[in-house]
Amino acid sequence: MKPEIDQAPPPATLTVDARGLRCPLPVIRLAQAAGDRAPGTVIALWATDPAARADVPAWCRMRGHDLLDVSESGDDGGVHTAYTVRLGEPAR
Amino acid sequence: MHPVARDTLMAAVDAGWADPRRLYAEGRTARRLLDQAVEVLAAGLRVRPSELSFAPSGPAAVRLAVDGALHAGRRRGSRLVATAVEHSAVLAPGRHRAAQVGDERLFAEVPVDGTGRVDLAALAEAVGVAGTAAAAVQHANGEVGTLQPLGLAHGVCRAAGIPLIVDAQASLGRVGSPASYDVLAGDAQSWGGPGGLGVLAVPERTRWSLPGPAGEPGLGRSGHTPWVPLALAAAEAWQQAEATREEEERQARALVDLVRAAAAAVPDVEVVGHPTDRLPHIVTFSALYVDGEALVHEFDRRGFAIASGSACTASTLEPSHVLAAMGALTHGNVRITLPLASVSPRRALDVERFCAALPEVVLDVRAQLGAEHL
Numbered sequence: 250m251k252p253e254i255d256q257a258p259p260p261a262t263l264t265v266d267a268r269g270l271r272c273p274l275p276v277i278r279l280a281q282a283a284g285d286r287a288p289g290t291v292i293a294l295w296a297t298d299p300a301a302r303a304d305v306p307a308w309c310r311m312r313g314h315d316l317l318d319v320s321e322s323g324d325d326g327g328v329h330t331a332y333t334v335r336l337g338e339p340a341r
Numbered sequence: 342m343h344p345v346a347r348d349t350l351m352a353a354v355d356a357g358w359a360d361p362r363r364l365y366a367e368g369r370t371a372r373r374l375l376d377q378a379v380e381v382l383a384a385g386l387r388v389r390p391s392e393l394s395f396a397p398s399g400p401a402a403v404r405l406a407v408d409g410a411l412h413a414g415r416r417r418g419s420r421l422v423a424t425a426v427e428h429s430a431v432l433a434p435g436r437h438r439a440a441q442v443g444d445e446r447l448f449a450e451v452p453v454d455g456t457g458r459v460d461l462a463a464l465a466e467a468v469g470v471a472g473t474a475a476a477a478v479q480h481a482n483g484e485v486g487t488l489q490p491l492g493l494a495h496g497v498c499r500a501a502g503i504p505l506i507v508d509a510q511a512s513l514g515r516v517g518s519p520a521s522y523d524v525l526a527g528d529a530q531s532w533g534g535p536g537g538l539g540v541l542a543v544p545e546r547t548r549w550s551l552p553g554p555a556g557e558p559g560l561g562r563s564g565h566t567p568w569v570p571l572a573l574a575a576a577e578a579w580q581q582a583e584a585t586r587e588e589e590e591r592q593a594r595a596l597v598d599l600v601r602a603a604a605a606a607v608p609d610v611e612v613v614g615h616p617t618d619r620l621p622h623i624v625t626f627s628a629l630y631v632d633g634e635a636l637v638h639e640f641d642r643r644g645f646a647i648a649s650g651s652a653c654t655a656s657t658l659e660p661s662h663v664l665a666a667m668g669a670l671t672h673g674n675v676r677i678t679l680p681l682a683s684v685s686p687r688r689a690l691d692v693e694r695f696c697a698a699l700p701e702v703v704l705d706v707r708a709q710l711g712a713e714h715l
Contacts, residue, residue: 272652272660273672273710277630280715300652303665304672311611311629311670 258318258333261293272300294332313337343533346578353570371569378576394541394561399510399528400430402539406526410475413548418472424459425450425666456615457487468501483511484663485614486623495521514582523547532582534575593621596692600624603696613669622679630712631673648676
């Protein structure tokens with residue numbers, strides 16, 4: 250369910266399912282998945298924790314990654330937020 | 342609470358217990374004491390005694406300030422504009438009012454920048470919308486300490502003919518009292534006074550009136566008559582705080598700078614709030630990959646009472662709206678509110694101990710989550 254005017258984010262190379270986990274675990278799972286992957290890798294994070302709404306953008310800012318898309322998704326497991334992140338150049 | 346104010350409170354329980362509206366001797370004594378307290382507090386806020394009122398708490402004073410401004414401005418409309426980092430005493434009723442009417446335009450939240458300062462252009466645009474009755478901009482934020490550019494914000498509101506409500510709950514007595522406002526609300530606890538007493542300054546030029554029937558004539562424009570010992574203790578605390586404020590402010594700022602430097606030196610810890618335009622006694626930082634609740638417990642175990650804006654430490658499981666509005670990390674958050682030196686004479690030592698413990702605590706809690714090398 251994305252607004253029509255937005256371009257769909259590029260397909261993710263991998264998806265991290267952090268539904269049901271509370272802060273700071275979704276961001277830790279995301280960082281673990283990012284690991285040493287090449288810049289440009291696209292990762293999708295699924296989370297239900299309300300704090301992720303602030304913390305995923307803050308993590309991207311601190312680590313130099315791009316947050317491409319944030320959208321609500323629903324399936325049989327309930328509603329979650331899907332964050333699409335493109336990794337930037339390693340800062341360290 | 343300031344120790345001298347505590348003594349005043351105890352003495353006033355005997356001397357000023359009576360209802361100041363009664364005409365018997367004890368009532369007249371209570372009235373005289375209350376008038377003295379009003380005079381001290383009004384002078385401190387640079388208003389006339391008749392312009393000062395009380396409320397049952399700081400948040401209650403803020404709510405009264407908003408209600409009175411909206412009611413007096415009801416011919417213009419009922420829209421309230423507020424910064425996204427206002428106290429919940431502004432945000433919660435504002436959102437509730439809009440939701441009840443089913444019109445989200447009745448409450449507008451103005452964004453802030455990464456340091457927590459209001460976006461003045463967005464404020465100007467928001468107060469320019471037809472139907473706006475009042476705007477609320479805090480003096481300083483109680484979570485991150487950032488001071489708002491009130492002079493400029495007041496100018497923006499004046500240009501639009503909109504009264505500015507200023508919540509000074511975090512700042513009164515800690516820095517100079519604000520002068521740019523149309524209605525001012527505060528909490529006696531911020532200057533070392535007792536809990537359970539809010540103050541409200543409504544200058545005579547301000548159009549402000551509460552909805553509903555007029556109650557028994559009370560004190561000032563809110564009509565709330567406080568318990569006299571509380572008002573006396575607040576006035577005593579004000580005088581004590583005012584007499585030492587500059588030195589207190591300088592010392593607190595130096596101690597907070599130590600904490601800021603110690604926090605910033607730990608890898609992946611961000612100090613939050615404006616670096617210079619801030620309250621002297623509040624410091625906040627967020628540690629990446631760290632559990633805020635674990636930090637609170639770990640510091641508590643070592644004898645430090647810290648607060649946190651992290652979701653896991655809130656009963657609602659929602660993170661601090663202030664940190665979120667600033668784009669700051671909300672997990673692993675620590676907030677320290679430095680007590681006045683007169684209230685906590687050992688605070689410099691405590692800060693030194695805290696700074697020494699800080700890196701180890703953060704790294705330990707991070708390692709517990711297996712996140713030390715991320």
